[in-house]
Amino acid sequence: MSAPPILLRDVSYSYGRMPVLESVDLRLDDGDFLGIIGPNAGGKTTLLKIVLGLLTPDRGTVEVFGHSPAENRGVIGYVPQYARFDASFPIDVLDTVRMGRLGIGRRERSKESRRAALAVLERVDLSGMAGEQIGQLSGGQLQRVLIARALASEPRILLLDEPTASVDTRVGRSVYELLERLSEQMTIVLVSHDIGVISRYVKTIACLNVRLHYHHSHELTDEMVEVAYGCPVDLVAHGHPHRVLPSHESVGDR
Amino acid sequence: MIGALEYEFFQRALAAGLLAAVASGIVGTFVVARRIASISGGLAHAAFGGIGLGYLVGFPPMAGALAFGLLSALGIGVVELRLRQGLDTLIAMVWAVGMALGIIFASLAPGATPDLLSYLFGNILFVPPAYLWFTAILDVFLVVVVIRLYHPLQAVAFDEEFSWVAGVPVAALFLLLLGLTAVTVVVLIRVVGVILVIALLTIPAAIARHWTGGLDRMMVLATAIGAVCITAGLFISYWLSASAGLDIPTGPFIILLVASLYVVSAIAHSLLGRRRGV
Numbered sequence: 001m002s003a004p005p006i007l008l009r010d011v012s013y014s015y016g017r018m019p020v021l022e023s024v025d026l027r028l029d030d031g032d033f034l035g036i037i038g039p040n041a042g043g044k045t046t047l048l049k050i051v052l053g054l055l056t057p058d059r060g061t062v063e064v065f066g067h068s069p070a071e072n073r074g075v076i077g078y079v080p081q082y083a084r085f086d087a088s089f090p091i092d093v094l095d096t097v098r099m100g101r102l103g104i105g106r107r108e109r110s111k112e113s114r115r116a117a118l119a120v121l122e123r124v125d126l127s128g129m130a131g132e133q134i135g136q137l138s139g140g141q142l143q144r145v146l147i148a149r150a151l152a153s154e155p156r157i158l159l160l161d162e163p164t165a166s167v168d169t170r171v172g173r174s175v176y177e178l179l180e181r182l183s184e185q186m187t188i189v190l191v192s193h194d195i196g197v198i199s200r201y202v203k204t205i206a207c208l209n210v211r212l213h214y215h216h217s218h219e220l221t222d223e224m225v226e227v228a229y230g231c232p233v234d235l236v237a238h239g240h241p242h243r244v245l246p247s248h249e250s251v252g253d254r
Numbered sequence: 255m256i257g258a259l260e261y262e263f264f265q266r267a268l269a270a271g272l273l274a275a276v277a278s279g280i281v282g283t284f285v286v287a288r289r290i291a292s293i294s295g296g297l298a299h300a301a302f303g304g305i306g307l308g309y310l311v312g313f314p315p316m317a318g319a320l321a322f323g324l325l326s327a328l329g330i331g332v333v334e335l336r337l338r339q340g341l342d343t344l345i346a347m348v349w350a351v352g353m354a355l356g357i358i359f360a361s362l363a364p365g366a367t368p369d370l371l372s373y374l375f376g377n378i379l380f381v382p383p384a385y386l387w388f389t390a391i392l393d394v395f396l397v398v399v400v401i402r403l404y405h406p407l408q409a410v411a412f413d414e415e416f417s418w419v420a421g422v423p424v425a426a427l428f429l430l431l432l433g434l435t436a437v438t439v440v441v442l443i444r445v446v447g448v449i450l451v452i453a454l455l456t457i458p459a460a461i462a463r464h465w466t467g468g469l470d471r472m473m474v475l476a477t478a479i480g481a482v483c484i485t486a487g488l489f490i491s492y493w494l495s496a497s498a499g500l501d502i503p504t505g506p507f508i509i510l511l512v513a514s515l516y517v518v519s520a521i522a523h524s525l526l527g528r529r530r531g532v
Binding site: 049052053054073074076078080085086089090091092095096098099100101102103113133135149153 | 287405406408409411412413415416417418419420421422463466467468469472
């Protein structure tokens with residue numbers, strides 16, 4: 001029996017005295033496409049960083065294909081949150097994507113990594129943009145560059161943090177459609193507060209608000225959401241009856 | 255003014271300035287891109303502690319500066335890698351403590367410490383040949399490092415977390431960058447002195463950032479800007495000294511020149527509506 005892509009047992013994490021994650025158990029199998037929703041400060045980004053090995057849990061164990069995340073660096077492709085990202089850095093699209101090919105043990109010639117990066121750019125429909133500065137891109141283009149960068153490392157797992165937080169609905173849909181295609185080749189976990197859209201594309205869904213509520217199903221019950229957000233949220237309507245989170249437009253704009 | 259070039263001391267100063275501009279342009283680009291300007295300032299002032307110790311114990315002050323600079327770089331680097339934030343206080347401490355140690359050591363030193371001021375404000379006009387060799391070797395080393403490790407260094411400066419996840423040796427590269435910054439800062443102390451180093455290291459790169467969109471081009475342009483300003487500073491201070499008898503150190507001139515150039519560049523850049531700078 002091969003080890004599952006992601007296995008968390010009883011993981012807890014706190015910043016100082018404030019618990020961010022409590023007793024989180026999570027098992028993902030090959031081909032899973034999990035969407036995790038939950039309020040800000042509910043621990044979504046922290047959970048991703050623990051799976052990536054960027055943070056070490058206070059308690060519990062994390063395994064990526066049976067090894068610690070630090071031992072298995074390069075296995076996971078990481079798409080960080082757009083808003084936390086220094087888009088003013090002097091770097092073009094091609095060099096950004098090539099970052100994915102820099103892992104230790106991947107000794108390849110400059111020409112090869114260039115070709116690989118260009119091929120990935122084609123996959124995310126950004127072929128003509130290789131020479132652009134990342135600061136010149138629209139939100140949706142930058143988001144796809146970040147996905148391309150993660151894909152360039154040929155990961156077996158893809159983790160995305162709020163991949164559609166700063167793009168409009170149409171672009172968001174194209175990002176999700178891309179992820180849907182990718183989910184045939186790899187295990188994907190994405191976190192988002194975007195309940196309406198997320199539930200249309202992911203295979204299973206979980207709610208995270210310090211504790212993780214996950215039943216290995218696509219069904220998102222009112223009860224789960226209520227537990228996660230601490231208030232009822234209408235799942236059917238596109239505009240939620242009351243916004244669970246502040247609008248992101250002011251954050252995303254530069 | 256061109257007559258200055260007939261003097262050997264002036265030729266040597268010019269050579270020193272141009273060699274220093276190369277190291278400054280390369281390292282300054284990373285310092286600006288990675289936003290570690292305050293660390294480089296801290297390292298320069300920490301190095302002053304080593305200069306004072308050199309006077310006190312009797313070894314060459316520049317060797318002390320190098321040792322203090324490198325040790326501080328290692329210390330700051332290790333803490334930064336562990337905490338990843340909240341480093342301001344530590345840098346401020348290293349900055350001030352280095353200065354305090356330097357002054358205490360120098361006051362305890364036997365006899366006079368005639369050159370102390372030149373370490374604070376620079377003295378490029380009388381550089382020893384060893385300085386030229388050291389800076390030339392540093393330049394060669396920096397060029398080789400940048401050619402061999404351009405993409406990994408770029409990746410770590412840009413996005414440390416992603417680089418770590420992808421399997422890049424982040425800690426080693428970051429410490430390498432800080433170590434190279436420390437050595438470069440010590441080299442620049444000779445040109446503009448401890449207090450002004452941070453300006454010579456960062457301003458040319460910041461100007462270059464206005465007009466270029468890649469670290470490689472930034473390095474070349476920052477080097478050129480540094481070289482022009484150092485050369486101009488040398489000629490101006492020579493001219494003031496020869497024609498008006500005004501004996502003003504070169505370092506402050508160089509800094510005023512790069513700073514003025516920055517203002518002009520920033521205005522031109524915003525008027526032309528080019529991409530956002532730093």
